[in-house]
Amino acid sequence: MGKIESFSNRTFQKVYKKGKSYGNKLLVMYYVENDLHYNRLGITVSKKNGNSVVRHRIKRLIKESYRINAKKFISGYDIIFIARVGIESSSFSQVESAVKHLMKKNNLVKK
Numbered sequence: 001m002g003k004i005e006s007f008s009n010r011t012f013q014k015v016y017k018k019g020k021s022y023g024n025k026l027l028v029m030y031y032v033e034n035d036l037h038y039n040r041l042g043i044t045v046s047k048k049n050g051n052s053v054v055r056h057r058i059k060r061l062i063k064e065s066y067r068i069n070a071k072k073f074i075s076g077y078d079i080i081f082i083a084r085v086g087i088e089s090s091s092f093s094q095v096e097s098a099v100k101h102l103m104k105k106n107n108l109v110k111k
Contacts, residue, residue, distance in 0.1 A: 007040045007078060015042070015078045022105050026090055026098040027062070028082040031106060039073065041066055042080040050088050058083050058095075065096035072100075074108045 019032035034040060043062050045055040062081050066073075081102075087095065103109050 007042055011040070011078060012042055012044075012080065015080050019078070019080070020106070022102055023084070024098050024101055024105075026084055026087045026095060027102060028084065029102040029106065030080040030082070031077050031108065033076055034078045036076060038075050039070070040078045042078070043083070044080060045083040046085070048085050049083055054088050055083075058087055061090075061092055061095040062099065065092070065099040069096070069100055069103075072109055073103055074110055077108065079108075 015030050015032050019030040021028060021030045023029065041063070043059050045058045047055070049055055049058060062083065066079075066081075081099070087098075090098075100109075
């Protein structure tokens with residue numbers, strides 16, 4: 001397992017261009033292999049989701065949802081989660097469920 005690292009704008013652009021994407025009601029996920037032994041995580045929340053306090057709360061929910069389940073996920077990927085409008089009224093368990101759903105849908109969960 002190991003660390004979770006965020007990444008630069010250049011890496012964001014690479015993941016958007018070359019990565020695969022899937023979505024559900026609350027989130028869109030892009031991912032691409034990164035040739036490292038750990039995952040790097042990026043989170044994007046638009047101003048359409050609310051003011052800075054609301055956007056920061058959404059980021060914290062997504063990050064924590066990923067962190068507490070990280071041991072279940074396969075390592076070696078750059079992953080971006082994009083919050084959809086409507087996520088701001090969601091609970092932690094709903095966000096966690098959305099994160100786990102997308103990771104499972106993309107076969108990034110250990111067997």
